Amino acid sequence: MTTLQVTEDSIRKTRELRDEFQRFLREYEFGMREVETKISILRDEFTHDHAYNPIEHVKSRLKTPDSIVEKIARKGIDEPDFDRIRAEITDIAGVRVTCSFVADVYQLFDLLTQQDDVTVRVVKDYIAEPKDNGYKSLHAIIEVPVFLSTGPLSVPVEVQFRTIAMDFWASLEHKIYYKFSNQVPSHLVDSLTDAAAAAAELDTRMERLHREAHGVPRRQLAPPPPPRIVGV
Numbered sequence: 001m002t003t004l005q006v007t008e009d010s011i012r013k014t015r016e017l018r019d020e021f022q023r024f025l026r027e028y029e030f031g032m033r034e035v036e037t038k039i040s041i042l043r044d045e046f047t048h049d050h051a052y053n054p055i056e057h058v059k060s061r062l063k064t065p066d067s068i069v070e071k072i073a074r075k076g077i078d079e080p081d082f083d084r085i086r087a088e089i090t091d092i093a094g095v096r097v098t099c100s101f102v103a104d105v106y107q108l109f110d111l112l113t114q115q116d117d118v119t120v121r122v123v124k125d126y127i128a129e130p131k132d133n134g135y136k137s138l139h140a141i142i143e144v145p146v147f148l149s150t151g152p153l154s155v156p157v158e159v160q161f162r163t164i165a166m167d168f169w170a171s172l173e174h175k176i177y178y179k180f181s182n183q184v185p186s187h188l189v190d191s192l193t194d195a196a197a198a199a200a201e202l203d204t205r206m207e208r209l210h211r212e213a214h215g216v217p218r219r220q221l222a223p224p225p226p227p228r229i230v231g232v
Contacts, residue, residue, distance in 0.1 A: 024082050024085075027153060028092045028155060031146050031156070031157045034144045035112075035142070036095060039097060039108075039112065051214075054108060056099060057167075058097055060093075060094065061094050061096075062093055063092045071089055086156075090122070091158040092156075095157060096160045098163070099162070099163055100164065100210070101206065101210060102127060102203055103207065105138050105161040105163065106138070109138055109161055117144060118143070122140070125139075126139065133192060134199075135173070136196070137166055139160050140158070140160075142159060143157075165203045165206075168199070169199045172192075172195070173192055176188060
């Protein structure tokens with residue numbers, strides 16, 4: 001085999017791998033769109049048919065190839081293939097829903113996960129059990145069907161629900177840890193923890209004010225039973 005043939009074969013295999021990886025990521029993009037559509041429908045319904053809309057913001061993101069490779073390394077996945085990546089990494093596609101109040105978080109969680117074509121795989125309730133640093137959010141790995149020309153495909157999507165105060169705190173914490181390359185001085189860590197407590201108190205006070213001013217929202221659901229907390 002000549003050098004030219006080796007080079008052409010390498011180029012062909014590289015292109016095939018690139019195309020396969022792009023198809024792999026498109027599956028998650030389609031799953032993410034399905035979740036976005038479900039949330040958009042709920043948002044529009046609340047806007048037009050109810051006096052109160054609990055959804056403030058919705059953001060979506062798809063992990064980059066570099067980010068996926070980094071997570072493969074962190075999880076110690078040897079000789080990864082696409083099937084193994086699907087099984088081991090469940091947050092390739094993510095949607096974040098920012099709500100007005102804590103009660104809204106649980107309400108929207110119920111409205112999304114009780115839909116017939118949504119399967120809940122894992123729930124991590126960091127509102128009921130905050131992280132040591134004060135981080136709060138409700139995380140869920142759900143599966144939604146995507147209907148391709150080759151048939152239906154079940155795609156996992158991570159959905160995070162949090163309040164405005166929780167989102168502001170998490171954004172600030174991320175920026176601080178990024179600035180210090182995760183080596184944050186202890187006094188700043190302590191200040192972040194204090195700020196998390198203040199944000200939680202603000203959530204409680206603002207929700208109380210909302211209830212006093214407007215009464216209980218038309219559809220008020222109690223938080224679901226404590227979910228199982230499983231490592232992902």
